Amino acid sequence: MQYIDAQTVHETLDYASLIDALEQAHHGVMPETANLIADEPEGGPNKFVTLVGWNQQDIIAVKMVGVFPQNLTLIPPQASVQGLVCVFDARTGTPLLAVDGEAMTFRKTAADSALGARLLARRDAETLLIVGAGGLAPHMVAAHRAARPGIQRVLIWNRTHERAKALASSIEGPVTAQAVENLDEAVCQADIISCVTMAEEPLVKGRLVKPGVHLDLVGAYLPHMRETDDEAMRRGTIFVDTRQGMEGAGDLARPVRDGVIDWGDVKADFFELCSDVKSGRQSEEEITVCKNVGGAHLDLFTARLLAERAGRTAVV
Numbered sequence: 001m002q003y004i005d006a007q008t009v010h011e012t013l014d015y016a017s018l019i020d021a022l023e024q025a026h027h028g029v030m031p032e033t034a035n036l037i038a039d040e041p042e043g044g045p046n047k048f049v050t051l052v053g054w055n056q057q058d059i060i061a062v063k064m065v066g067v068f069p070q071n072l073t074l075i076p077p078q079a080s081v082q083g084l085v086c087v088f089d090a091r092t093g094t095p096l097l098a099v100d101g102e103a104m105t106f107r108k109t110a111a112d113s114a115l116g117a118r119l120l121a122r123r124d125a126e127t128l129l130i131v132g133a134g135g136l137a138p139h140m141v142a143a144h145r146a147a148r149p150g151i152q153r154v155l156i157w158n159r160t161h162e163r164a165k166a167l168a169s170s171i172e173g174p175v176t177a178q179a180v181e182n183l184d185e186a187v188c189q190a191d192i193i194s195c196v197t198m199a200e201e202p203l204v205k206g207r208l209v210k211p212g213v214h215l216d217l218v219g220a221y222l223p224h225m226r227e228t229d230d231e232a233m234r235r236g237t238i239f240v241d242t243r244q245g246m247e248g249a250g251d252l253a254r255p256v257r258d259g260v261i262d263w264g265d266v267k268a269d270f271f272e273l274c275s276d277v278k279s280g281r282q283s284e285e286e287i288t289v290c291k292n293v294g295g296a297h298l299d300l301f302t303a304r305l306l307a308e309r310a311g312r313t314a315v316v
Helices: 006-012 015-025 069-073 101-120 137-147 161-170 183-189 230-235 250-257 270-274 296-310
Strands: 002-004 032-039 047-054 059-067 081-089 095-100 127-131 153-157 176-179 192-195 214-217 237-240 266-268 288-291
Touching: 002 006, 002 296, 006 095, 006 101, 006 296, 015 101, 015 137, 015 296, 032 296, 047 296, 059 101, 059 296, 081 101, 081 296, 095 101, 095 296, 101 137, 101 214, 101 237, 101 270, 101 288, 101 296, 127 137, 127 183, 137 153, 137 161, 137 192, 153 161, 153 183, 161 176, 230 250
Parallel strands: 002 095, 127 153, 127 192, 153 176, 192 214, 214 288, 237 266, 237 288
Antiparallel strands: 032 047, 047 059, 059 081, 081 095
16 A cells, blocks of 8 residues: 655645546536544544545545644644545455545645635636635645636735734745735735634624625534624525535534525535536626535545556556
8 A cells, every 4th residue: 555645745736637636526426425523522622533435436535634723832833634544446445545634635625615716706816815824725825826827916814913924925926925914904805715714703704895706615614613704695695515514514504593594595516516507606796605515525536636646546
């Protein structure tokens, strides 16, 4: 069995190719999946997640990751998401690959959001706002730029401004990157807003987003979490990458609970959009809101491309 480290994952899975692969995979059907989320005993903040994606004639991808938010406060700091993705031949159960779980998760999550931008954001989008400056944030910048090459300016906001400045200074290429202190002002300027935080209360105010904005909501993966407010959900046309598990996403679950929207307001998922079963953006003025729910199927799709490029594909 081959082990693929983080550096190799990042070098192998360029965003343009991975976004293309995810789009193509969504022309098919949802693989069989199973999820297990174990909470830390005695009510601690940590979780351990096991996700299984199974394509019967192809591969099985099993992601095993710990989500330990307080790792960043350790001395020295450690990544908050750590683990492994293991790939098996679906016909024989033979182990094929073991892959760095953090790198795979970053690549998969960012490419998933970027696919949403490709499907839903305006083609002339020029200003990208990243809300949050954690480990996933630089990948969101790179992936969204791959999906919308017209992006010329990147604004970055983080509760700790120094982290936003550090991220802005690291961004390379023909783009202007700036750390901002006033989130509301940045929201007013952005064409695409990508939220990658652990926030439990809304950060982005819907009344401030301009017509035509695409909102990419990545955090709020638990029902009590939230990255944007009720007004954003009222104003926007709502999409999800997958309907499977969307009930656990706080940016959907809380406004549904409060009667602001209902589940029928979710217009389409990526399978429906990629297969042209349902339509995406209808006008230049429409506000699109896309919740990045994630799921084992995306790990499988990402692992498939990695397996092909690593030369250890399960299918001849």
